[in-house]
Amino acid sequence: MTVGPGLDGVVGEASVAEARSTSKPKARTSKAKKRSSKKRRRRRGRAKSSGHKVGKSKLRTAPLERPSGELWVFSENLQEEVKVQLYAEDGEFDDAALASLDHEFRCKRTKEERAVDPRLYEMLSRIQDEFGGKRIHLVSGFRFQRNEGSRHYHASAMDIRIPGVSIRKLRAFAETLDGGGMGIGLYPRSNFVHVDFRAPGEPSYRWIDYSGPGGKSRGKGRSRRAKRRKSPNT
Numbered sequence: 001m002t003v004g005p006g007l008d009g010v011v012g013e014a015s016v017a018e019a020r021s022t023s024k025p026k027a028r029t030s031k032a033k034k035r036s037s038k039k040r041r042r043r044r045g046r047a048k049s050s051g052h053k054v055g056k057s058k059l060r061t062a063p064l065e066r067p068s069g070e071l072w073v074f075s076e077n078l079q080e081e082v083k084v085q086l087y088a089e090d091g092e093f094d095d096a097a098l099a100s101l102d103h104e105f106r107c108k109r110t111k112e113e114r115a116v117d118p119r120l121y122e123m124l125s126r127i128q129d130e131f132g133g134k135r136i137h138l139v140s141g142f143r144f145q146r147n148e149g150s151r152h153y154h155a156s157a158m159d160i161r162i163p164g165v166s167i168r169k170l171r172a173f174a175e176t177l178d179g180g181g182m183g184i185g186l187y188p189r190s191n192f193v194h195v196d197f198r199a200p201g202e203p204s205y206r207w208i209d210y211s212g213p214g215g216k217s218r219g220k221g222r223s224r225r226a227k228r229r230k231s232p233n234t
Helices: 005-045 095-104 118-130 167-176
Strands: 049-053 070-075 080-085 136-140 157-161 182-187 192-197 205-209
Touching: 070 095, 070 118, 080 095, 095 118, 118 136, 118 157, 118 167, 118 192, 157 167, 167 182, 167 192
Parallel strands: 070 136, 182 205
Antiparallel strands: 049 205, 070 080, 136 157, 157 192, 182 192
């Protein structure tokens, strides 16, 4: 049977339309893959940690009020908790309370204890006062580690969180307590806030660290710009 010119034209047009309809989704899929690939490259190149010094104009100028001294701390690594009153009846630090807290802040790996900077405990009490006396979870206190530049090594740093309280809200309040010489870092993926007292003469510092639990703040995937950033000495 011979197909006439008119029918042959219809068949030809149908074939072209069909080819176009099947090729368009492939083009869109290809573009989507390219966009996804670009996003992955951007994520790999994103700095895992970023920070900055804090100017004097942004620091607290008013003197800090004395906290209640009440402390209720739960160590997540040791699965222990302590409840103490930081001050003795004469208004000075209670030595027994400090000893209990130092024991709670001990290194989870070596179990070694150090006398923690008592100013850190006062800051902890102020934080607890602000958030209605809720129990504070200690993620990390003193750490006997190779990195001697870490404020954890010098027993003047703590990583904390409070169940039911946003870590961004916790960080925001901690920043209002800084009259100079404090380091405050936000760890969104690990869900805690780092608070420390810097080494004498060092300025206040702020940072955000996107590394996960047990991860390093810098990795092979960081950008060149990130490589030049100074470590916050957490």
